Amino acid sequence: MIRPLSRTSLVLDIVGAFVLFAVLVPTSLAFYAPGNLSTTVPEAVGIGGLVVAAVLQCGAVAIGRLAPGIALAVAWAGALVQMAAGLGPLPINVAILGVLYAAAAWGTTRVFWAGLVSSFVGGVIAATYITFSNDQFVGVGISSTVASFVLIAFMSILALGSPWLGGFGWRMVLRWRVSREAQTRAELATAEEQERVRIARDMHDVVAHSLAVIVAQSDGARYAAASSPEVAVEALGTISQTARSALSDVRMLLTQLRHRQGDGPQPTIADLEQLFAQVRQAGVxxxxxxxxxxxxxxxxxxxxxxxxxxxxxxxxxxxxxxxxxxxxxxxxxxxxxxxxxxxxxxxxxxxxxxxxxxxxxxxxxxxxxxxxxxxxxxxxxxxxxxxxxxxxxxxxxxxx
Incomplete structure (x- = not known):
């Protein structure tokens, strides 16, 4: 029923509704000057109905983004008050267009479709009210009355449906933005996962081999220390050389992690002889x-x-x-x-x-x-x- 809305947006909507009320009410009173409000309703009732309808319809604009469903219901109430006062279309009805836009753009699925139905139903009701109220078409033929009704209904539905279509377009834009953001987050998550996999793979390749050689040489040196000290010394030299090589590889890997994967030298088939030499020193x-x-x-x-x-x-x-x-x-x-x-x-x-x-x-x-x-x-x-x-x-x- 009520959407999360920032305080700034809510204040702007309320201020905009006040400005709309201040501009449209005097215009509507001037458009329907005293004596022309209705032929069957007293003038005071007509003016009072106009003001009440304006308050409801402009108030609906104030909460259009905050609560589109409530705003649509309030706008309908304003329209019914307006018709009950014997008033035809007025400049204050511009506010209804804003409410229909809000229903299509920010309303829930039910409110979205309710706005579309309101455009059609409201257009038909407006055409019926204009055609058959105040005896405006008395004395004309049935065919002329029907033609006038169809024309007014078409124009009313078009007038009410246009802002709804505009809101529908903005709704699609908002959904596209959400989908794009979700896609961007998914791509970032995938890139991060691939980077973690690459880091794990490179760390394993760089460290595991050197540690395997060091462990094999350490075991050999431990067993040979008592009987063949020279063999132990040679094994310790191999361990030192392998550890230095592993340290160099780790430093290269850290450099790549700080920049890009392609930065820094990478092993080639020319380095295979060094790899084979390390394996020989490990006893294989x-x-x-x-x-x-x-x-x-x-x-x-x-x-x-x-x-x-x-x-x-x-x-x-x-x-x-x-x-x-x-x-x-x-x-x-x-x-x-x-x-x-x-x-x-x-x-x-x-x-x-x-x-x-x-x-x-x-x-x-x-x-x-x-x-x-x-x-x-x-x-x-x-x-x-x-x-x-x-x-x-x-x-x-x-x-x-």
Whole structure:
């Protein structure tokens, strides 16, 4: 019944209604000068009815946005008072147009349709009142009376329906704004969710691999400390080097988070040798086969995806594998690159649980570049296979 409305808007509506009353009442009194108010109603009754009708109709304008349904009912009451006083159309009826606009623009669904019905019913009642009151068409033929009634009804409905249509248009604008704001909020929420996923994926890729190497080296150093101090010293050196590399990667990641994802250097296939060296230091020997070789310079996004997928697959091999060698195959075909990583696992070892962040991250890396990834256990091996489209490549000779 009552809509939330700011105090400023309510004050403006009330002031506007007072101004409307102050302008339209004298105009209506001048339009219907004493002696012309009605042929059947006393002059005092006519003037009193005009003032009361003006108060009701202008008052309805004052609460049009605050309570459109109540305003529509009050406007109807003013119109009935006006007809009861024997008054025809007056300048004060301009206020009714504002109420119909408010009903269409801000009313509930019921008030909205009530405003439309009021436009038609009000037009018919006005035409009936004008046509058959005060004997204005006495002595004319039936056909002329009907024609006059139809014409007046059409004009009345058009006059009352026009502001309702205007309010309907504004209602659509308001709904479009609400829908647009909701869409904007949804897009922002989606962007934030994608950013959180990217942060989680990058943190996992950067930190998990280095921590896996550090844990493996720490365990080896602890066991070798008593019998082979030199091996422990070498392991500690590897731990220090890996930790520094991880710290550098984290700093690069933080730089990207402060700016944009594309800022700062990203790992490429040229950095794979360093990755393989870290894996060897952790006690796992990568056996790498590249056939065929890249026909040119692969896109940067593909190189990053290949690096991150291999990094996570090798991290899983260090953490869940049974040790020994890991077979890596890279096939740089004209339209795609295929990546396959195989490592032996213990019989009772569960590798790559469905809820693991690593497998999710690898699949997301592949999907981001339009590729696919499959990771599954086959017998005593865990196999990761990815196919990434590369499209056209640039000749390596063109590099600086």
């Amino acid at each position: 020997e990568p056996r790498v086969t590249v056939d065929p070789m890249p026909p040119g310079e692969p896109p940067g996004a593909i190189q990053l995806a290949v690096y991150r997928i291999l990094q996570e697959a090798l991290t899983n091999a260090i953490r869940h594998g049974s040790g020994g060698a890991v077979d890596i195959r890279l096939a740089w075909l004209p339209d795609r690159v295929e990546v396959e990583v195989r490592n032996a696992v213990a019989v009772a070892q569960v590798v790559g649980a469905p809820g693991g962040h690593g497998l999710v991250g690898m699949r997301e890396r592949a999907q981001l570049v339009g590729g696919s990834l499959r990771a599954e256990r086959t017998g005593d091996e865990f196999v990761v296979h990815a196919a990434l489209p590369i499209g056209a490549t640039q000749p390596s000779e063109g590099r600086a």
